[in-house]
Amino acid sequence: MNLILLFPEDFIDEHLVRLTSRRLEHVTHVHRATVGDALTVGVAEGRIGRGEITSLDKDALEMRVTLTTDPPPPLPFTLVLALPRPKVLNRVIAGATSLGVKRIYLVNAWRVEKSYWKSPRLSEENLLAQRILGLEQARDTTMPTIELRRFFRPFVEDELSAIARESLALVAHPTGATECPRKVAQPVTLAIGPEGGFIEDEIASLQRSGFTPVSLGPRILRVETAVAAVLGRLF
Amino acid sequence: MNLILLFPEDFIDEHLVRLTSRRLEHVTHVHRATVGDALTVGVAEGRIGRGEITSLDKDALEMRVTLTTDPPPPLPFTLVLALPRPKVLNRVIAGATSLGVKRIYLVNAWRVEKSYWKSPRLSEENLLAQRILGLEQARDTTMPTIELRRFFRPFVEDELSAIARESLALVAHPTGATECPRKVAQPVTLAIGPEGGFIEDEIASLQRSGFTPVSLGPRILRVETAVAAVLGRLF
Numbered sequence: 001m002n003l004i005l006l007f008p009e010d011f012i013d014e015h016l017v018r019l020t021s022r023r024l025e026h027v028t029h030v031h032r033a034t035v036g037d038a039l040t041v042g043v044a045e046g047r048i049g050r051g052e053i054t055s056l057d058k059d060a061l062e063m064r065v066t067l068t069t070d071p072p073p074p075l076p077f078t079l080v081l082a083l084p085r086p087k088v089l090n091r092v093i094a095g096a097t098s099l100g101v102k103r104i105y106l107v108n109a110w111r112v113e114k115s116y117w118k119s120p121r122l123s124e125e126n127l128l129a130q131r132i133l134g135l136e137q138a139r140d141t142t143m144p145t146i147e148l149r150r151f152f153r154p155f156v157e158d159e160l161s162a163i164a165r166e167s168l169a170l171v172a173h174p175t176g177a178t179e180c181p182r183k184v185a186q187p188v189t190l191a192i193g194p195e196g197g198f199i200e201d202e203i204a205s206l207q208r209s210g211f212t213p214v215s216l217g218p219r220i221l222r223v224e225t226a227v228a229a230v231l232g233r234l235f
Numbered sequence: 236m237n238l239i240l241l242f243p244e245d246f247i248d249e250h251l252v253r254l255t256s257r258r259l260e261h262v263t264h265v266h267r268a269t270v271g272d273a274l275t276v277g278v279a280e281g282r283i284g285r286g287e288i289t290s291l292d293k294d295a296l297e298m299r300v301t302l303t304t305d306p307p308p309p310l311p312f313t314l315v316l317a318l319p320r321p322k323v324l325n326r327v328i329a330g331a332t333s334l335g336v337k338r339i340y341l342v343n344a345w346r347v348e349k350s351y352w353k354s355p356r357l358s359e360e361n362l363l364a365q366r367i368l369g370l371e372q373a374r375d376t377t378m379p380t381i382e383l384r385r386f387f388r389p390f391v392e393d394e395l396s397a398i399a400r401e402s403l404a405l406v407a408h409p410t411g412a413t414e415c416p417r418k419v420a421q422p423v424t425l426a427i428g429p430e431g432g433f434i435e436d437e438i439a440s441l442q443r444s445g446f447t448p449v450s451l452g453p454r455i456l457r458v459e460t461a462v463a464a465v466l467g468r469l470f
Contacts, residue, residue: 002455072452072453072454073453095457095460098454098455098456098457098460099454099456099460099464100452100454137455137456137457138454138455138456139454139455140454182417182418183417217307217335218307218308219307219333219334219335219373219374219375220237220333220372220373220374221333221334221372221373221463222330222333222372224459224460224463225330225333225334225459225463226463228456228459228460228461228463228464228467229334229463229464229466229467230467231464231467232463232464232465232466232467232468233467233468
């Protein structure tokens, strides 16, 4: 936790917050902070600064907050991701958030197992928790949006062109003839398939919606590794 | 497992391998393969091809192996990494391996907790297992080397200049004034610090050994995310 993310309901006065449970435990056991220490804090969707601990016991801590700087600029990037297996979903969401991604669509695909859609990890609560972890890691405050799209075809045919409008639209595809571009100056929408990739029919649908298949290199990467590598390359 | 990695001791005849335990279980339960199916295989430090299953029962499977292509080219990249906490070590090693890194030094630093050096995850056996997972993921056969350096100063002062010779030597540093370069044409040696970063004294030592501090952007990334992002950027 490189930043403690604060929410409006944490404020008990204009500059005073009161934290309990997870954040209290982290400050006590990982930061091992005591009264008088100052930690990096940030307000969700707002500015970053310091919080000086004014009181601390086993039930709660209070901090006097001074906000001084803006969060890092969002990446002009939309991630369209075939729903990963639940085991890796948390890492992917927290990882993409830490990299500065601000818009994520989790979509179905032929090779996505139906059971993945029933995972409790897709709960509003868990998806929020993973994004908070990513922001706390990166020292950022701008929450990404996550939208679930249970059906591939209507999403791609009816919605995706508008989502990708005025951006460079790419789909990662192992046999993509084109190399993924580098250091682009415009926004990017990138679609990444499930384990085993999108099927040819899905690639064709994406191409009809304006997406260009691009190769990410000769190696097959886990999705969380691929997202980081492609963002390092694009921006 | 996008490739089944084979070792000399797996061969019971010139083109015939016999597999048990982990690889047998994976083929049976994940690939759900049966006799007659062909899977992608590769020989450690050798070529890649197909293995046709000729027999399969609960104790072993046998495959007739045909090798046809070379593994992907190694990245001209050496990773010098402050020993990560044991919880993330496996992911970092498997991840770096999947990206094509072929030389890894795990080194001490001021902010590396001493207890990390006692982790069973540093055993020869576990480090090999993680590299195998990385190669199987990436569909590669060239095993990276991993060397442990328990003392920072003698490593940096006596050994590191020779390791980094004729490469671009960089150290990731949040306050690095220079942006990390892109699409370099030469080999790179990159040092990455522990959680909290290298201390200024360590940065100064690395600079005396020819390393330039570079920034990886305004966000603080987990080490496995940083390695992927920087490799996407460099190569």
